[in-house]
Amino acid sequence: MSCFALGLNHHSAPLDLRGRFAFAPTQLPEALRALRAHLGQALPEAAILSTCNRTELYVAAGHGLKAREIIRPAVDWLAAQGGVEAGALSSHTYVLENREAARHAFRVASGLDSMVLGEPQILGQMKQAVRGADEAGTLGTTLHQLFQRSFSVAKEVRTSTEIGTHSISMAAASVRLAAQLFEDLRDIRVLFVGAGEMIELVATHFAAREPRMMAVANRTLERGEKLASRFGAQALRLADLPERLHEFDAVVSCTASSLPIIGLGAVERALRARRHRPMFMVDLAVPRDIEPEVARLSDVYLYTVDDLTSLVQTATEKRQAAVAQAEAIIDAGVQSFSHWLDQRASVPLIQALHQQADDWRQTEISRARRLLAKGQDVEAVLEALSRGLTQKMLHGALAELHASEGEQRLHLAETVSRLFLRQTSRDPAQERGKDA
Numbered sequence: 353m354s355c356f357a358l359g360l361n362h363h364s365a366p367l368d369l370r371g372r373f374a375f376a377p378t379q380l381p382e383a384l385r386a387l388r389a390h391l392g393q394a395l396p397e398a399a400i401l402s403t404c405n406r407t408e409l410y411v412a413a414g415h416g417l418k419a420r421e422i423i424r425p426a427v428d429w430l431a432a433q434g435g436v437e438a439g440a441l442s443s444h445t446y447v448l449e450n451r452e453a454a455r456h457a458f459r460v461a462s463g464l465d466s467m468v469l470g471e472p473q474i475l476g477q478m479k480q481a482v483r484g485a486d487e488a489g490t491l492g493t494t495l496h497q498l499f500q501r502s503f504s505v506a507k508e509v510r511t512s513t514e515i516g517t518h519s520i521s522m523a524a525a526s527v528r529l530a531a532q533l534f535e536d537l538r539d540i541r542v543l544f545v546g547a548g549e550m551i552e553l554v555a556t557h558f559a560a561r562e563p564r565m566m567a568v569a570n571r572t573l574e575r576g577e578k579l580a581s582r583f584g585a586q587a588l589r590l591a592d593l594p595e596r597l598h599e600f601d602a603v604v605s606c607t608a609s610s611l612p613i614i615g616l617g618a619v620e621r622a623l624r625a626r627r628h629r630p631m632f633m634v635d636l637a638v639p640r641d642i643e644p645e646v647a648r649l650s651d652v653y654l655y656t657v658d659d660l661t662s663l664v665q666t667a668t669e670k671r672q673a674a675v676a677q678a679e680a681i682i683d684a685g686v687q688s689f690s691h692w693l694d695q696r697a698s699v700p701l702i703q704a705l706h707q708q709a710d711d712w713r714q715t716e717i718s719r720a721r722r723l724l725a726k727g728q729d730v731e732a733v734l735e736a737l738s739r740g741l742t743q744k745m746l747h748g749a750l751a752e753l754h755a756s757e758g759e760q761r762l763h764l765a766e767t768v769s770r771l772f773l774r775q776t777s778r779d780p781a782q783e784r785g786k787d788a
Contacts (some may be wrong), residue, residue: 355693356455357427358445359401359408360772367658371639372429375402376608383433388490390429396422396588397492399485399499401460403477404550404638404657410457412494423447429753454689457498458682459505460635463515464675467657468522470515473549486549488563497692505685509532512681514672525660525701526634527561535634540632543603544568545593545613545675547579550636554604559583566602569593571607586663589688594618598625614642616649623651701716712744746772 368681375383381558384398387409396413411432413422427445431438446616448456449598456465462683463470482499485491497515506624516522527537534540542563544551547570558566570576571591590595590613596604606613614633619642623631633641633654641658647654720737722731756764 354408354414354450355412355498356422356426356450356574357408357410357448358423358430360441360445361406361408361465362658363448364446367638367656368640368644369436369444370405370407372436372555373402373407373430374404374608374610375400375407377480377484380481381488383426384488385488386487387426387429391422396490397495398490399481401478401481404636405473406460410453410462410495410498412492412498431616440775448694449689449704450520454498454501455686457502457503458685458689461502461507462682463506463689464509464678464682468525469659469672469675471521472510473521473553475503476504476549494693494696498689501689505682506683509678513677514679515674521553522636522657522660523550523557525613526554526604526655527557527635529634529653529660530632530733531561532559533630534601537563537742541565541599542567542602542603542604543588543597543600544579544585545590545603545635545641546570546607547572547575550606551604552579552582554606554634554636554775555579555583555585558602558604563602567596569596594621600631601629602634603642604634607634607641609637609641610639612640612643615648616643616645619646619652621771623649626651655720657722674762710746711754712741714743716740777787 360373362370378401381403383400387398387400388396393410396411398412399410401408403411407430411422411426427442428438430445431441436442449532457478459465461475463472466474476725478499482491482496485495509529530540531537537558540563542558542565544555544566547568551568555568556568566580566583567574567589568580568590569590570579571590573587573589575617576589579585580587583700591675593614597614598621603614607613619633628651630651630653632644633642633652633658633709635654642654646652716737719740720733723733723736749772752764753761
């Protein structure tokens with residue numbers, strides 16, 4: 353088997369383009385089945401990792417298929433999902449194969465390829481991607497090994513290095529930015545839009561600063577109420593957001609909506625009601641939850657996931673010393689996976705050799721039984737059986753030797769010697785030692 357990784361991330365593509373290719377967890381099984389159907393006769397293993405920073409397809413297929421036979425249709429399929437031309441998408445994607453695909457997966461799982469170096473969330477997101485592939489029936493042996501080894505490497509990196517020390521998450525970065533705008537966070541009212549894991553993290557960080565009031569707006573009121581109760585916050589219906597937006601000094605949004613849920617008009621009306629007191633807004637969603645035009649309003653301070661890069665850079669520099677150690681752990685993991693992949697590649701050949709040898713054995717046994725039935729001498733029959741097997745095993749190698757010449761014959765002779773004479777050849781020095 354060969355494995356490939358095709359993707360786009362915060363290094364290769366801008367936020368708005370990445371937003372076109374975001375898959376919600378509930379979409380993964382159906383998307384994976386559609387991807388495999390699009391790839392046709394290849395019937396590969398497949399998994400999709402989709403986060404705010406990346407969308408990546410992991411595919412494993414038989415050795416008979418070349419990378420371009422899988423990657424070209426995979427790019428076409430992904431481009432269609434985002435409604436862009438395949439050529440335009442290709443300029444923002446990367447393609448990695450076998451060892452490099454494994455190295456990339458291990459680095460992603462370990463937090464080395466994240467916008468926030470060492471952040472732990474990506475590991476949970478990768479596990480979710482594996483569950484999605486398993487549910488869709490597209491998680492085969494090769495990808496299962498790839499991801500399980502990714503998780504193992506990530507665990508070793510976490511426990512053996514300080515890669516996560518001084519980590520600043522997107523959640524913590526949001527609070528730091530708010531603290532730069534407002535003199536005292538205890539005087540502000542904070543609205544969280546969404547009720548997922550990221551909003552829960554941000555709410556946890558804000559709650560530690562004890563703001564005057566917090567509220568959670570979510571499409572499903574029950575889920576919003578559940579999160580709000582943890583922090584002593586109010587719960588709002590998402591439909592009530594336009595009428596209540598002006599009440600809040602800070603707004604942090606992260607939903608799975610495919611379209612913006614906070615538009616320019618709603619923010620303009622909120623600013624008028626606030627008499628243009630400033631609003632702090634953070635859009636952690638991909639695709640965007642807040643229309644980008646909002647950033648042009650003079651009384652709004654709007655930040656996206658890409659805008660937070662500079663704030664986390666300082667903490668990143670403090671952890672660079674641990675990167676070399678983490679990379680060494682990853683190198684060992686890549687080598688181990690590559691060895692497993694190479695061994696797996698030889699399985700069909702080993703099976704064919706066993707089958708061929710068994711066919712020869714059956715042929716000679718049948719012949720020996722016929723001779724014994726005719727009353728032939730047992731010793732003569734055994735001699736004929738052993739000679740027949742020996743001739744069959746040596747025929748192919750001897751025929752190739754006779755047909756080759758020059759440099760090719762020398763190389764072939766070395767190979768035949770290693771295969772057939774390895775148990776009988778002895779070191780001349782050892783022979784002399786025995787004779788002494």
